[in-house]
Amino acid sequence: xxxxxxxxxxxxxxxxxxxxxxxxPAVWYVWLGLTGGLGADPIEALExxxxxxxxxxxxxxxxxxxxxxxxxxxxxxxxxAIGLLAFTYVALHLAVWLVLDVQIPAxxxxxxxxxxxxxxxxxxxxxxxxxxxxxxxxxxxKLGPSWRRLHQLTYAVAVLGxxxxxxxxxxxxxxxxxxxxxxxxxxxxxxRVPRRMQRARVGS
Amino acid sequence: MANRWKNTLRERDVxxxxxxxxxxxxxxxxxxxxxxxxxxxxxxxxxxxxGLEPNSWEDITTYNNYYEFGTDKGxxxxxxxxxxxxxxxxRIDGMVDRPGDYAFEDIMARMTVEERLYRFRCVxxxxxxxxxxxxxxxxxxxxxxxxxxxxxxxxxTVLRPDEMRGVRRPVLDxxxxxxxxxxxxxxPLTIMATGIYGRDIPNQNGAPLRLIVPWKYGFKSxxxxxxxxxxxxxxxxxxxxxxxxxxxxxxxxxPNVDHPRWSQATERRIGGGLFAARIPTPMFNxxxxxxxxxxNGMDLTEKI
Numbered sequence: 001x002x003x004x005x006x007x008x009x010x011x012x013x014x015x016x017x018x019x020x021x022x023x024x025p026a027v028w029y030v031w032l033g034l035t036g037g038l039g040a041d042p043i044e045a046l047e048x049x050x051x052x053x054x055x056x057x058x059x060x061x062x063x064x065x066x067x068x069x070x071x072x073x074x075x076x077x078x079x080x081a082i083g084l085l086a087f088t089y090v091a092l093h094l095a096v097w098l099v100l101d102v103q104i105p106a107x108x109x110x111x112x113x114x115x116x117x118x119x120x121x122x123x124x125x126x127x128x129x130x131x132x133x134x135x136x137x138x139x140x141x142k143l144g145p146s147w148r149r150l151h152q153l154t155y156a157v158a159v160l161g162x163x164x165x166x167x168x169x170x171x172x173x174x175x176x177x178x179x180x181x182x183x184x185x186x187x188x189x190x191x192r193v194p195r196r197m198q199r200a201r202v203g204s
Numbered sequence: 205m206a207n208r209w210k211n212t213l214r215e216r217d218v219x220x221x222x223x224x225x226x227x228x229x230x231x232x233x234x235x236x237x238x239x240x241x242x243x244x245x246x247x248x249x250x251x252x253x254x255g256l257e258p259n260s261w262e263d264i265t266t267y268n269n270y271y272e273f274g275t276d277k278g279x280x281x282x283x284x285x286x287x288x289x290x291x292x293x294x295r296i297d298g299m300v301d302r303p304g305d306y307a308f309e310d311i312m313a314r315m316t317v318e319e320r321l322y323r324f325r326c327v328x329x330x331x332x333x334x335x336x337x338x339x340x341x342x343x344x345x346x347x348x349x350x351x352x353x354x355x356x357x358x359x360x361t362v363l364r365p366d367e368m369r370g371v372r373r374p375v376l377d378x379x380x381x382x383x384x385x386x387x388x389x390x391x392p393l394t395i396m397a398t399g400i401y402g403r404d405i406p407n408q409n410g411a412p413l414r415l416i417v418p419w420k421y422g423f424k425s426x427x428x429x430x431x432x433x434x435x436x437x438x439x440x441x442x443x444x445x446x447x448x449x450x451x452x453x454x455x456x457x458x459p460n461v462d463h464p465r466w467s468q469a470t471e472r473r474i475g476g477g478l479f480a481a482r483i484p485t486p487m488f489n490x491x492x493x494x495x496x497x498x499x500n501g502m503d504l505t506e507k508i
Binding site: 100102 | 262266271278328373374375376446469472477480482
């Protein structure tokens with residue numbers, strides 16, 4: 001069966017390989033930027049590319065639980081790497097924006113305060129910090145059940161990330177709306193219908 | 205009556221990009237040395253010296269906002285080839301003495317094409333310097349004979365869903381429309397551009413003719429114009445219809461009035477690579493002396 005084959009194959013994939021392959025786009029984009037491969041405005045291109053990969057990794061992270069619950073595909077082993085990589089891409093995206101794009105410290109703060117799409121993106125980054133800091137076995141053990149609750153912040157981060165994308169787009173654009181739709185769909189899959197209601201539905 | 209305005213920069217005999225490049229090295233050397241002392245201290249000095257070296261043909265023709273071909277900056281260069289620009293005609297109508305469809309060749313035969321080296325400032329806070337070839341809009345309007353009651357000029361971009369893949373998506377309310385007050389349209393700085401670097405203007409830049417209003421944000425400079433209408437009421441404009449809070453009818457370059465999503469105080473000149481420094485944006489994009497009088501008595505923080 002396909003599921004067993006995927007699970008079997010996934011068991012043989014070392015986590016470091018996920019780290020390596022998902023870091024590759026960042027290295028590649030920076031290399032292109034330095035060597036003139038990102039077109040007329042490499043700053044904007046790099047900023048957008050890093051932001052988009054970050055959003056894709058957040059979506060990938062949200063897929064792990066539904067994949068296991070509904071399809072029996074277990075990729076749980078890779079979730080920490082995907083989450084930390086998403087944080088890394090967000091941090092790089094922010095760094096490019098700060099250092100290469102806006103440049104002027106006073107204007108950076110003004111943008112964070114005055115521009116809602118920047119505020120939202122920045123809040124999402126801040127929310128990811130405690131998640132990144134507690135992405136280790138020690139924290140999982142120490143925090144116990146509250147670790148799970150803390151890491152549900154990912155849901156908010158993903159939604160904020162998609163809204164950030166929608167808000168910075170000019171005109172009516174489809175792509176950012178698709179991201180938000182997919183994220184909301186993945187979150188909806190997590191809503192457990194209470195037992196009683198399930199039974200009521202079966203009965204009717 | 206052409207040649208009403210001359211570049212303040214002495215770059216008038218310029219045609220080929222190679223010539224520009226030679227000169228750029230010279231200017232770059234001087235500006236670089238001077239820049240060490242000037243940077244940070246005097247913003248204005250920048251725009252008047254090394255600031256006006258033109259961007260490369262490559263930058264100008266591969267980094268475009270022309271949403272009819274897609275929203276990515278590279279889309280117009282990839283897909284605009286599909287647009288048929290021959291034959292082409294411009295319908296000039298409304299409050300004119302001689303309304304009608306004017307063939308592009310007939311217009312060109314009657315216009316004086318000049319070189320204009322202009323700053324181009326996008327509302328997204330990036331900028332270029334472009335050596336346009338074109339004629340003054342005033343001459344084209346005179347050709348049709350503007351009637352005395354006319355107060356505004358409305359413009360419309362061609363709309364061909366078969367050739368413009370971007371219009372399948374409702375990014376904006378197609379066709380793209382823009383407008384100017386008549387005195388802005390008649391201003392000698394306002395041109396219809398038909399070329400860049402002495403070559404025919406490429407499709408992605410708005411072939412075969414597009415408006416250039418250098419003291420306004422780039423989106424006012426409507427591309428691939430098929431209709432020009434003289435009217436006595438302020439015409440609708442595409443971005444204003446899409447988001448009136450962010451885009452006003454005037455949209456003059458103004459570093460003191462921020463776009464809600466971008467500060468307009470500074471800009472990034474395209475072509476500087478990954479470490480390009482931001483430069484201050486001058487009032488009216490550096491054309492304050494020429495155009496400020498058009499807005500005497502107007503509150504420019506109100507009339508955006």
